[in-house]
Amino acid sequence: MWGSPNEASPAEPLDGMFTSEAAAGAVSVLAIFGMRPDRPGFSAVGIEGRAEAFAPTREDGSLAFEPLLAGGTAAGLYSVANAGELLLLTTRLLALLDSAAPR
Secondary structure (H helix, E strand, C coil), rough: CCCCCCCCCEEEEEEEEEEEEEEECCCEEEEEEECCCCCCCEEEEEEEEEEEHHEEECCCCCECCCCCCHHHHHHHHCCCCCHHHHHHHHHHHHHHHHHHHHC
């Protein structure tokens, strides 16, 4: 999964996320992008909200998580294009983790 921490930055790999439940079913996410040995530090993006508030399609009509990088489709790379997609990805991953938890 790749994304740009802000509009002026090039795409970086999404290396991890810290999440917590926020008020009224919302989630708080701190996403970490671009951890590499040749770079001191990383990029961090913090957001809070509900994924249901965002459509699963982008403004250009493409689906959420479709590759934005050149050659991304052939390489099997997916992209997070905006805050809504990051929230959607987070809630989907949390649902998978919850369903895999022992009961």
